[in-house]
Amino acid sequence: FSNFVIFIYYFLFQFSRWKMNDSFILPQPGSRYSISGGNLRISQLNKEEDAGIYQCLASNSFGTILSREASLHIAYLEEFKTQRRSPVSVREGQGVVLLCGPPAHMGGELTFSWIFNEYPSFVKQDTRRFVSQKTGNLYIAKVEPSDVGNYTCVVTNSVTQSRVQGPPTPLPKIEIQFPEVLAVAKGLTVRLECFALGNPVPAITWRRPDGVPFPRKVDVNKSSGVLEIPYFQQEDAGPFECMAENSRGKNTVKGRLSFYAPPHLVEKPQDVQKAIDESLLWECKASAKPKPSYRWLKNGEPLESFEVVNGALSISSLTLSDTGMYQCIAENRHGRVFTNAELRVIAVAPDFSYSVLKAQTLARQGGDVLIECRPRMSPRGMISWRKGKEALRESHRVSVLDNGSLRISNITKLDAGLYTCVARNQFGVASSAGTLVVKEPTIITSKATQLDVTVGESVVIPCQVSRDPTLDVRFTWFFNEQLINFGSHGGYFEKVGGTSAGDIMIRNIQLRHAGRYTCAVQTKVDSASIATDVVVRGPPEPPLDIKVDEVAETTSFVSWSPGPDNHSPVFAYNIQIRSPFSLGWQAAKTVPASLGGQQLTARVVELSPWVEYEFRVLATNSIGTGEPSKPSQKIRTKDTLPRTTPARVSGGGGSRSELVITWEVTKQALVAHLSAQRYSSCQWWTAHWPVSKTGPSCCQIVWSVI
Ligand SMILES: *[C@@H]1O[C@H](CO)[C@@H](O)[C@H](O)[C@H]1NC(C)=O
Ligand SMILES: *[C@@H]1O[C@H](CO)[C@@H](O)[C@H](O)[C@H]1NC(C)=O
Ligand SMILES: *[C@@H]1O[C@H](CO)[C@@H](O)[C@H](O)[C@H]1NC(C)=O
Ligand SMILES: *[C@@H]1O[C@H](CO)[C@@H](O)[C@H](O)[C@H]1NC(C)=O
Ligand SMILES: *[C@@H]1O[C@H](CO)[C@@H](O)[C@H](O)[C@H]1NC(C)=O
Numbered sequence: 001f002s003n004f005v006i007f008i009y010y011f012l013f014q015f016s017r018w019k020m021n022d023s024f025i026l027p028q029p030g031s032r033y034s035i036s037g038g039n040l041r042i043s044q045l046n047k048e049e050d051a052g053i054y055q056c057l058a059s060n061s062f063g064t065i066l067s068r069e070a071s072l073h074i075a076y077l078e079e080f081k082t083q084r085r086s087p088v089s090v091r092e093g094q095g096v097v098l099l100c101g102p103p104a105h106m107g108g109e110l111t112f113s114w115i116f117n118e119y120p121s122f123v124k125q126d127t128r129r130f131v132s133q134k135t136g137n138l139y140i141a142k143v144e145p146s147d148v149g150n151y152t153c154v155v156t157n158s159v160t161q162s163r164v165q166g167p168p169t170p171l172p173k174i175e176i177q178f179p180e181v182l183a184v185a186k187g188l189t190v191r192l193e194c195f196a197l198g199n200p201v202p203a204i205t206w207r208r209p210d211g212v213p214f215p216r217k218v219d220v221n222k223s224s225g226v227l228e229i230p231y232f233q234q235e236d237a238g239p240f241e242c243m244a245e246n247s248r249g250k251n252t253v254k255g256r257l258s259f260y261a262p263p264h265l266v267e268k269p270q271d272v273q274k275a276i277d278e279s280l281l282w283e284c285k286a287s288a289k290p291k292p293s294y295r296w297l298k299n300g301e302p303l304e305s306f307e308v309v310n311g312a313l314s315i316s317s318l319t320l321s322d323t324g325m326y327q328c329i330a331e332n333r334h335g336r337v338f339t340n341a342e343l344r345v346i347a348v349a350p351d352f353s354y355s356v357l358k359a360q361t362l363a364r365q366g367g368d369v370l371i372e373c374r375p376r377m378s379p380r381g382m383i384s385w386r387k388g389k390e391a392l393r394e395s396h397r398v399s400v401l402d403n404g405s406l407r408i409s410n411i412t413k414l415d416a417g418l419y420t421c422v423a424r425n426q427f428g429v430a431s432s433a434g435t436l437v438v439k440e441p442t443i444i445t446s447k448a449t450q451l452d453v454t455v456g457e458s459v460v461i462p463c464q465v466s467r468d469p470t471l472d473v474r475f476t477w478f479f480n481e482q483l484i485n486f487g488s489h490g491g492y493f494e495k496v497g498g499t500s501a502g503d504i505m506i507r508n509i510q511l512r513h514a515g516r517y518t519c520a521v522q523t524k525v526d527s528a529s530i531a532t533d534v535v536v537r538g539p540p541e542p543p544l545d546i547k548v549d550e551v552a553e554t555t556s557f558v559s560w561s562p563g564p565d566n567h568s569p570v571f572a573y574n575i576q577i578r579s580p581f582s583l584g585w586q587a588a589k590t591v592p593a594s595l596g597g598q599q600l601t602a603r604v605v606e607l608s609p610w611v612e613y614e615f616r617v618l619a620t621n622s623i624g625t626g627e628p629s630k631p632s633q634k635i636r637t638k639d640t641l642p643r644t645t646p647a648r649v650s651g652g653g654g655s656r657s658e659l660v661i662t663w664e665v666t667k668q669a670l671v672a673h674l675s676a677q678r679y680s681s682c683q684w685w686t687a688h689w690p691v692s693k694t695g696p697s698c699c700q701i702v703w704s705v706i
Contacts, residue, residue, distance in 0.1 A: 016038040019057065020054050021052045050074065051074050053069050053070070053072075054069070055068075055070070062342055062344075063326075066327060075108045075159035076105060076162075077103065077104075077160060078104040078164070080165070095139070095140060095197020095198055096139075096140050098140075100136030100138070100155070101166070102166075103155070107160075108157045108158045112133055112135075113131060114151055115165070116149055116150075119152075127224060128141045130195040134193060136153055153165070180254075180256065182256070182257050183259075184232045185261065186259065186289075187233075188231075189229065189232070190228070190232050192255065192257075194227070194242030195225045196251060198244070199246075200247055200248075202244040205242070205245070206241070206242055207243070212238060214229075215229075217230050217231065218230075234261075234289070239254060240256065241254050261334070262332065263287070268328065268339040268341070269341035272344070274318050274344070276320060276379050278318050278379065279315060279317065279318070280314065282313045282328070285310075288330065288332045292311075292332045294310075294330050296313050296326060297326065298325070298326050300325075313328070319345065320347060323345045324343060326340070347379070349377065350376070350424060352431070354376060355374045355376070357373065357432040358434045362437050362524050364439055364441045364442075365439065367411055367441070367525065367526060369407070370405050371408075372404075381424045382424045383400065383423050384424075387417055388418055397409050404423070416436055417436060418435050439470065440468035441525075442473065444464070444521060444528050448531055448532060450535060451535065452567075453509050454538065455536060458507045458509065460504070461504050461532050461534065462532075463497065463502035463503055464502075467523060473521055474523075475495075475497070475520070476521075477502070477518065479518075493506055494506075506534075509536055513536055514536040517534060518530070519532075537566055537567040538566040539620075539624040540620070541619075541626055541627070542563050542617075542628060546558065546630065553640045554606060554608065558603075559600060559601040560601075561600060562619065565621055566623070569622075571597040573595040573599060573619055574617070574618045575587075575615060575617055576616050576618065577604065577613050578613065578614045581611065585628075590604055597621075607637050610636065612635070
């Protein structure tokens with residue numbers, strides 16, 4: 001046997017001892033035991049003397065805790081005893097069982113296999129042959145002549161890896177069954193075996209008689225003789241049935257799997273520090289099946305004097321002697337879990353050294369103040385307050401809160417003074433003092449108003465305050481809730497109030513500067529704010545939706561809708577027109593001649609026929625005329641008879657059968673010519689136009705009566 005070491009680390013602990021089967025191990029020099037760093041080392045391990053239950057006790061100045069039990073088993077596997085086994089005779093077609101009869105062993109799992117005749121020829125398992133891993137027995141459902149030979153059982157121990165071989169057995173119904181009830185721990189892998197002898201070879205099938213299907217994790221095809229359920233859970237528990245069937249009949253075996261789980265902690269006590277006389281409730285909860293029972297240890301010893309309900313430990317009034325290391329143990333018959341926590345019970349006289357009162361507390365007249373008093377003391381004692389030399393008189397304005405803080409509301413000048421907090425418990429008294437200084441409130445004297453400004457003007461928005469002269473005051477401005485950053489915003493904003501007022505000036509105000517301006521004032525003791533709405537008036541925005549219809553030879557009808565008036569009503573509209581012959585935009589003649597602010601339509605007159613026009617509208621208010629609207633769609637006036645004649649008509653030249661006539665046209669006349677083409681007949685005359693313009697290449701001039 002080799003040496004065996006049990007490791008348990010408790011770095012913090014200064015002293016540890018070991019117990020074996022409830023008696024302390026005393027490592028003498030030269031003995032097989034040694035303890036170092038809390039670890040117990042046993043040399044020359046002995047099967048008889050060392051197998052047993054080991055526990056470590058670790059102690060330091062806070063107490064003692066007991067470790068979980070470690071159970072030491074010494075694994076071994078002895079040799080087979082018998083050397084020869086008698087031959088087994090069997091009739092061909094019958095079934096047979098060869099017994100393995102494993103030798104004495106301990107610890108680890110045994111695995112079984114069979115050698116047929118000579119190593120390394122192992123018996124292969126199939127529907128006809130089966131090796132039980134529970135007993136080691138070899139089952140042959142229906143013996144065939146080729147089965148004749150020597151069979152040797154081989155047993156291997158998973159811990160020691162030792163392997164022994166039985167004496168060979170020369171060759172040789174449901175034979176293997178599983179237990180009626182089998183308890184399986186949560187998470188384990190269960191293997192149920194079932195094998196039948198018979199001729200023909202019986203088929204083995206598994207099912208659950210309660211109709212519950214096998215979960216997906218069960219591979220029903222793995223080996224018909226074994227049902228393997230990995231990672232066993234509560235829902236896998238229930239009845240199981242194995243059926244062996246061949247053409248002669250069938251046979252079934254029933255069994256049941258039950259579920260159990262060793263305790264697993266779900267809630268455990270945490271280290272606490274408590275004042276003397278306080279109460280303690282420590283929860284300890286474990287999940288387990290069957291339900292766990294709970295025990296508590298204090299410094300490694302069973303705790304009996306306190307109440308334990310559902311595992312929780314409760315102590316109603318702590319004393320200094322309750323300080324120590326506590327352990328909760330949850331156990332059922334399948335296992336046991338330990339958890340540790342430290343309880344410190346402390347007793348301290350009041351002490352302000354970490355939490356002196358604020359030397360000076362500033363408050364605003366009419367406001368509220370909370371002066372905190374939080375001495376260290378255990379247990380919590382009494383807190384009282386003094387003002388000056390006298391006990392503080394409480395009133396509807398002055399009160400001491402449950403946590404000892406002092407609250408004063410609707411403060412007056414008379415509340416100023418030195419306040420002392422006095423804390424007292426059974427271990428002593430301490431006090432700490434601070435001054436309350438009462439300041440004048442900050443009041444904004446400017447009135448919240450609305451300012452009316454015209455684009456381009458400058459305006460001052462006032463923010464005047466009355467305040468305590470000993471306090472610094474800070475002004476902050478917001479435009480539509482956005483902080484104004486003086487120096488940016490294109491330089492329009494400027495502070496003009498000096499140090500005691502917060503006025504701002506907006507220079508050359510623009511339409512976009514209309515909105516709400518908020519002045520926020522802050523001192524060490526209070527804050528205030530006012531808002532001023534600024535309206536910026538400007539020339540109207542352009543009219544919208546310019547529409548032109550009822551287009552005739554020299555007139556058309558124009559309509560529009562008003563744009564925003566920028567806070568000043570529109571009193572006039574003007575219409576402008578543009579054609580390819582005009583120099584830019586020109587005023588149009590309209591009916592009525594002048595268009596008032598309510599007028600949203602007009603007839604434009606004195607247009608030229610057969611000309612493309614665009615229209616636009618301008619609005620005017622008391623501040624000025626706004627930008628023109630977008631131009632309308634282009635429209636063309638109707639054609640009509642010409643009103644002018646061509647000039648300098650002459651003729652002559654040309655080839656045979658051709659007469660060339662030339663003339664000059666004014667622009668209006670050109671328009672007339674173009675409209676005249678519908679009267680033309682180009683049989684004999686070809687006219688050369690002096691202008692390059694898409695149009696007829698020949699024309700009869702019907703109005704050529706010059
Ligand atoms: C210790 O106790 C276990 C059972 O609790 C027993 O099997 C073992 O033999 C004991 N060991 C010794 C050395 O007495
Ligand atoms: C079985 O073993 C015995 C003794 O070792 C031997 O005499 C016999 O021939 C073996 N039988 C077969 C079939 O190998
Ligand atoms: C198990 O075997 C049956 C029949 O051979 C087959 O239909 C089924 O798909 C197999 N199941 C799995 C999970 O391999
Ligand atoms: C005391 O109670 C008041 C009101 O509930 C609270 O504002 C203050 O923070 C508390 N002080 C301490 C030290 O807990
Ligand atoms: C605060 O005190 C003033 C003067 O003492 C009194 O007029 C006022 O009503 C008080 N306000 C409140 C809310 O108690």
